[in-house]
Amino acid sequence: MVNSHDSIFANTYVDLGNIDTIGFDYDYTLVHYTEELLTLLYEMALSRLVEDRHYPTEMMECGLQYDPYFSIRGLAVDKETGWICHLSYTHKVAVAWEGRKQVSTSRIFKEYKGKRGLTPSERKKRLKPLNDLFSMAECCLIADTIQFFNDNNIDYCPSNVVTDILGAIRDTHISGDFHRIVAGNPEKYFDPTPHLKTVLMNLKDSGKNLIFASNSPYWYVDAGMKYVLGDQWMDLWDVVIVSAGKPAFYTEIRRPFREVNTQTNRVRFQKVEKLEAGKVYTEGCLRELTRLMDWRGPLNTNTNVLYIGDSLFADLVDAKREFGWITAAVTPEVGFELDVQESDDHLLAEKTIALLLNTLRQVQSEMGTAKYTDDDSLVLDNLEKLVSKWRDRETNLLGNPFGSVFRARYQPSLFAHSLRRYCDLYMNSVGSLRHYSPQHRFYPEPDFRLLAHEIKRSTDAYCEIDPPEDILSDTED
Structure with a gap:
């Protein structure tokens, strides 16, 4: 029997035997990184804030550094307040932090x-999702910067701070300096993936087409793939x-592929009429990929394609929503949280x-239908406060201020909701596939309310009662 760490969880029925093409993302899918990578990203973005955007030099001298125990995936930053928010599946703010201090219920x-x-229109303007694993450094830098300003009584505009940090992270990624450091030190920044080659060879030997699709440049992925494969x-x-x-790769309809010269890293100008093994291509779009791969049927019925990635909105949503691909998410948080839950x-x-x-x-059944007395209400209030304290105890066991990636206090998180909505499968790592036949059939659990890895656990504490929102946090006003 497959242990929980290596299980693949199904949200829908999937027959691998009917899949003839499997696509893979690169970052945090085919390769995984050490904690050192997020530390490097944090430090380089902080340096840009100080050097390019003239933030206080004291920020470089006071010991600010990436904290792996602060942020989780699936958060959002409110660009007007600078708050880091954990959202429930109904888009309600379950927990918010301003810097390194929790925001009180009354302020929320x-x-x-x-x-x-x-409202939906306000969310679109104000909230910036932080959904991929790279964004954990981004989240931490926003919180630390705001806390630094608050501690030192420095006047600032939260919207400007968020904009500057998002820009610093973006510039760090696109400058190439970050990728060159990582590619030049694979032993320091890449985690070993001992089962990856076995998985890929098993899929290849079963007759499936394998597609590698990354947003990163060739020279960078070449360094990482040589290290792991x-x-x-x-x-x-x-x-x-x-x-x-990506995600423009899914939405563009007339962007042709171009071939990359693997010796010089230059992009050729000739028209690509055929995708060949052993060659490297860049740009392109899904419509062109479908044409050149000669997939049969209309674009929105390509259910013989499985795509595996870690970023819901960069990799998986459009593939599922626009083109009907079967999708699988790599969610390493599952293994860690299952360990805690046990x-x-x-x-x-x-x-x-x-x-x-x-x-x-x-108690309420005994109280009956008459109006509650003050003593009745006091009993209920005290019991609800105990519930809140025990929820906090659960959160603390996860070792971060926000709690579970999949739960926003007592409700499913927005990340969990999106995972269920847009992903047919999810797993701790691609290596989990080694325990399954290329013809394996996955069956979803019958309880539609929960994610598959939560089904057999007690649901009383999560779903069967919705306490009033004003008692879901015990943060003092």
Whole structure:
């Protein structure tokens, strides 16, 4: 039996036997990085803030550094307040942090006009999703910068700070300096992937076409793939696409492919009429890929294609929504959170919350339908406060201020909702595929309310009662 770390979880029915083409993203999919990479990204972006945007030089001298225990994936930054927010599946703000201090419930309600969320149009203007694993450094730098300004009584505009940091992160990525440092030190920045070659060879031997599709330049992915697969890594692929420009790769309709000279890294100007193994291509679009790969049927019925990536909105949403591909997400958080959930402390918290919520139901049943007395309300208030404290205890076990990637307090998070909506499968790593036949059939669990890895756990503490929003956080006003 496959252990929980190596399990692949299904949101829908998927028959691998019917899939003839599998595409893979690169970053955090085929290769995984050490913590040193996010530290480097943080430091280089901080340096840009100080040197290019004239932020206080003291920020470089006071010991600011990336904190791996602060942020998680699936957060969002409110560009008007600078708050880092964890959103529920209904887009409500479950938890918010201003710098390194939690925002009180009263401030959240005041900022969002008596509720925990924004209208769809306001969300589009104000909230910037932080969905991929690179964004954890981005999130930490925003919080640290705002905390530095607050601690030193420096007047600042949160919107300007967020804009500057997003720009510094972007410039760090596109400058090439960051990628050159990583490519030049693979032992320091890349984690080993011992099962990757086995997985790819098994899929290849079963007759499936393998497509490599990355937003990174060839020289960068070549360094990483040589480190994890060896010098002949390209022999495994039917098509290699670099600098794809996702998600535009999915939305453009007339962008042709261009061939990359692997010796000089220059892009050829000749027209590409055929995609060949052993060659490298750049730019292009999905419509052109479909034409050159000679996939049959209309574009929105390519259900014989599986695409595996880590970034929901850069890799998977458009592939699923616009073209009907089967999609699989790499979510390394699953393995870590399952370990925590199996600990004695977490089981105790989970059972206690379920007991308290059941007590709340029974107490109200005994109270009947008459108007509650002050003492009745006090009993309920105190029980709800206990629930909140035990929820905090659960959160603390995960070792970060926001809690589970998949839960925003007691509700499914927006990340979990998107994962269920746009991904047919999800897994701890691509290496999980080594435990499954290329003809394996995945069946979803029958309970549609929860993600697959949560189904067999107690649901009382999560789904069967929705406490009032004003008692979901015990943050003092």
